[in-house]
Amino acid sequence: MNRTRTLAGLAALALLAAGCSSKAVKEDSVGSDGVRTGPGVTAGTITLGEMADLTGPFAANDTKITNAHQLYFSQLNEKGGVCGRKVRLDVVDHGYDVQKATTLYSDLARKVLGFSQVFGSGVNAALIDKYAGDKVLVYPASGAGPLLKSENILGAGSTYDYEIINALDAWLQEGTVKQGDTIAHVYLEGDYGGTAISGSRYMARKHGLKLTEVKIKPTDTDLTSQIAGIKNAGAKAILVSASPKQLGSVAVASESAGLRVPIVVNGAGWSGDLLEGASRKPVLDRVTVAQSWAVPSMKLPVVENFVAAYQKKYPNTKLDGNVTLGQSSAVVYAKVLQQACADKDLTREGVLKAVGQLKNVDTEGLLPPLDYSVKGHAPATESLLLRPDASVPGGVKAISETRHESKDIAGYTPDYAK
């Protein structure tokens, strides 16, 4: 009796294993067009995964990025797709929940060639070892430097430290700050602030500036006391690498304290919402935004056409920089796929190899020229400097549509790369 049971059990296990293996990752093979294909690639389609936050705390921003990805790839498919194949996005929503994302990832990773988006620094940190095991290329929707150490991460544009360096360089050139001056840097703990502070520390050393570092947590939204400290230190300018709400608090509290000094913020810390309420005046008067990707208000044909199509498809959404961020990153991912196609290798290894071959990638001004040939480095170092303007979509306008690049960047090695 017992033996029968054991046998039955073993048979059931074998069946289960067979069931699992049918779900296993597709083996690499060569198609009739001579292109090697891997998981997620058939004769007619390339499937990419998108793990987005469509219901969590960043839903409003990430919905725009995800919609922009959908729109860009549908436009690309109308023009013939990539390698004679349509690009299909398999979108899942993790709601910014790391546990949920981990579960969703395992299932999705079997079905896709790579991930054109995995949103959220916590989610990426939790999954980064799996990316390496699965050999997938992932766009992380983040400008955090430490992520770039992984060959599985596709940066689009510059990291946060270069934005800070370029903005400080512009200040030094126009005399807003000069040698011996004190500047303050309010930055969020974690990868975002950690990347940004590396840039300000470098510039402070290089130009004899005194840097007051003020580290904050995501829950710190009343920065009055921090501003009192900054005022006491005699800061001539403030750098902010934090959330839009925290930028608002820096602007309003410094205004109340009579500390009316210029403020620079990373693109990730900007929101057009700051142009309402108490923050409106100080933000309009004193804030500059530094980022590498284009904004909807720019007079570039590639931006104007896409923004018009986006508004037609999603008429009820508020336009902002997340739309162009989505467009820019989709363009970059498509460039990688096109390179892999040219190499006749649409396997996961082929895609990873294709990234390293991309040099001087032109995105028609959406991003600075991109160079992926040096591993572990940001593909671009130039930044746009933008000023708040309530009359344009997204609430920011480029001071000059030519990007700024500090000469000091040549001698810069990021702290996180050491």
Place this chain on the structure above:
Amino acid sequence: MTKLIELLVNGVSLGMLYALISVGFVVVFRSTDVINFAQGSTLLGGGYVIARLSPHTGFWLAVLAGVAATAAFAMLVDRLLIRPLRQRGARHDVAAIVTIGLDVVLLTDLTRRIGSDMLHLGDPWGNAVVNVGPVTIAQTRVAAMLTALVLIGLFGLAFQRTGWGVAMRATAEDTEAAMLSGVRHNRVTLSAWAIAGALAAVASVFLTASPSPGMDAATGQTALKAFPAAVVGGLDSMTGALAGGVIMGLAESLASGYQEQLSFLGQGFGSVMPWVVMLLVLLVKPSGLFGTKAAARV
């Protein structure tokens, strides 16, 4: 010196806000022995109602509506969730965990509604400041201090002088004896929850006014900073809530303002400081500064 005074003023005004929220914890705890973990999301809900109404009705009417809405909501929580548990003899900690669940549900819904928007409650103070000698204080902060003082003072008086206050104190002292003496326990708890809800809406106004640029989905988390304030003061004492709030506000303000001098403790110590103070106080006085000592019979 100016910096020190500014930090002290800011700390006290911040502390008063924490006190407003922790009075909410205290009244509920005194009457029901339940710690209400949903206070943060109730606050967010109150702010949400005010922000949505104020463009149409003006600020003051919106505040009234917000206060009424959160008070009514908190009463519903008591009536539909907490009272049935109490009547079936559930332990108080079970009810506390129910409020954690409620907090998660509420927060998820409000986060979805607010999205990444920053809501403005439309307060009349804006960026205006008051100058006292070399010290500048935001008008919102002065308004926050005055409002908190008046409200907490009124409650203190009502506690001491009114029939309701006697009923409340009797319930806190010994619920069964109070009920035997004719105190209508359900009515007392209902009023306690209503007060906690109303205070949360008032606190939302000042937590989201200048220097905060507005309310977002994370505002409810800021409200939880009032937790250590309530615990330090002693969870069942009104005076304690006030003292605890001010101590916490000062600790946070001074630690943030003197961050550079405290850098040997690591950056960003300001937000950790209140919890350190709480631990230190509890080591010396386990039931908080003004809390009732639990008598143990051997």
